[in-house]
Amino acid sequence: MYDQVMHASAKTPDLTRQTLLEAAFAEIHRNGFQAASLAQILGDTGLTKGALYHHFPDKKALGLAVVDEVIRPHLAAMMFAPLEETDRPLEAMQALLAAKAAEDDPAVVALGCPLNNLMQEMSPVDEDFRLRLNRVFEAWVAVLAAALGRGLGAGHVRADVDPAATAFFIVSALEGCVGMSKNTQSVAAYRNCLGQLAHFLDTLKPATHAPDR
Numbered sequence: 001m002y003d004q005v006m007h008a009s010a011k012t013p014d015l016t017r018q019t020l021l022e023a024a025f026a027e028i029h030r031n032g033f034q035a036a037s038l039a040q041i042l043g044d045t046g047l048t049k050g051a052l053y054h055h056f057p058d059k060k061a062l063g064l065a066v067v068d069e070v071i072r073p074h075l076a077a078m079m080f081a082p083l084e085e086t087d088r089p090l091e092a093m094q095a096l097l098a099a100k101a102a103e104d105d106p107a108v109v110a111l112g113c114p115l116n117n118l119m120q121e122m123s124p125v126d127e128d129f130r131l132r133l134n135r136v137f138e139a140w141v142a143v144l145a146a147a148l149g150r151g152l153g154a155g156h157v158r159a160d161v162d163p164a165a166t167a168f169f170i171v172s173a174l175e176g177c178v179g180m181s182k183n184t185q186s187v188a189a190y191r192n193c194l195g196q197l198a199h200f201l202d203t204l205k206p207a208t209h210a211p212d213r
Contacts, residue, residue, distance in 0.1 A: 017055045019045050024062050025070040029107075029114050032121050033063050033129075063122075064132055071114050072136050080143045087154040089147035090201045093170065097198045101191045109190050112182035116175045141167045161204050173197050 023044040027036045038059060042052060056062040079096065086092045100108075111117075115136060122129035145167035151157035174197060181190035 014055070016047065016051055020047065020052060020055060020062070021066060021070055025066050025114070028063065028066060029111050029117070033118060034121065036063075038062075060126075060128070063118075064128065067115075067118065067129075067132050067136065071118075072139070075115065075136065075140060079140060083143050083147040086147055087150040088156050089144065089151045090157060090204055092147070093144070094198045094201055097174075097194045097201075101194045106187075108178070109181050109185060109187050113175060113178040116179050120179070137171065141171050144170060155206060158204055158206055166204065170197070170201075173200075 020041065023041045024036070027041050027044070031037070036059070038049075038052065041062075042049065052062075056065060082092050082096060083089055115133065118129065119133050119137070123133060124130075141164070145163040148157055148161060148163035148167055152159065152161060152163060157163075174194075177190060177193035177197060181187070181193060
């Protein structure tokens with residue numbers, strides 16, 4: 001799925017750069033940034049060191065570009081876009097959670113979320129990575145908070161809900177579901193966690209919108 005978004009949203013027509021980013025993303029997702037091998041990336045692409053260093057001065061620059069040009073566009077397409085116009089954010093989030101739970105992709109649990117992985121690995125050791133990753137997280141929270149605000153104004157979200165604080169919690173909880181499921185290597189745990197988050201979203205709806213249980 002990341003590959004599909006990468007092809008659709010590449011910021012440059014340079015296919016060499018795009019190929020390097022795709023291969024780097026896959027290598028980082030498998031092994032983490034610090035253990036990622038430039039030799040493996042070049043082997044996967046059939047490109048030379050000269051081609052790599054023409055586009056990226058060093059490994060860190062390549063990793064930061066993966067954050068900006070692969071991970072963020074994927075999140076924008078999959079998680080931001082469905083929330084950007086709706087005034088029914090709770091239903092939209094529940095639909096997203098149901099879609100994620102229905103995914104039949106073992107890499108989701110086996111490898112975890114690329115954003116979360118890098119936040120756990122790199123934020124404590126590299127300030128540039130921390131800031132870049134935090135910008136992605138903050139953008140995700142801001143999109144959801146704005147949607148919750150619209151929902152509140154339209155009467156589809158409980159009047160006492162704090163959009164910013166709730167958005168931060170929901171995004172954190174979703175990332176936690178993925179992270180803990182990676183640790184347990186359990187698809188069932190992943191789906192159960194997403195289901196519990198969907199139930200929590202029900203509690204944010206006004207009484208007239210809450211489902212009968």
